Amino acid sequence: MKQRYYQKTAASILAGSLIFGMTGIGQAESLAGTKGHVRFPVYMAPGSTGGCSKHYREYVAARGHSAYAMTPFNWATEFTICGVSLNASSQQAAEAKALKSCQAGLKKWKVSTAGACSIAASK
Structure with a gap:
């Protein structure tokens, strides 16, 4: 038994x-739902407007190789600029495109930021 x-x-x-x-x-x-390789923490100030938080959510939800670039967040500066690349052919291609997108935003909006664009996260 x-x-x-x-x-x-x-x-x-x-x-x-x-x-x-x-x-x-x-x-x-x-890769959907993962943050990938995080190089520095992505922080959005409460009450901030613009597309950076939307782009970060899209980055996390993306299924393929993607990257999210942004300027560092600092309480003393008023602005952060970001760029995203979703579902690229490789992680390196996604990083290059996201960085280029962020740098184009810096040229378009001539505002003071805490630093230059860099890759915050990629997968």
Whole structure:
């Protein structure tokens, strides 16, 4: 009696671990929902307007190689400029495009920032 009980328990534990293990394998293909390699923390001031927080959410939700670039946040400066590249062919291509986008924003809006554009996160 005990042996049959142990066999059923072992079989159900094995089946459960296989199910959970297989779902983990399927998620390894997509980068959606991950922050990737974070080089410095992305911080948005409360009450800030503009598209930087929207672009960061899009970056995190992106399924492919993506990058998010921004100027460093500092309480003494009023502005941060950002750039994003989503679903590029490679991580390096995404980083280059995001950096170029951020630098174009610096040229367009001539405001004082805490520093130059740099890659905040990439995946």
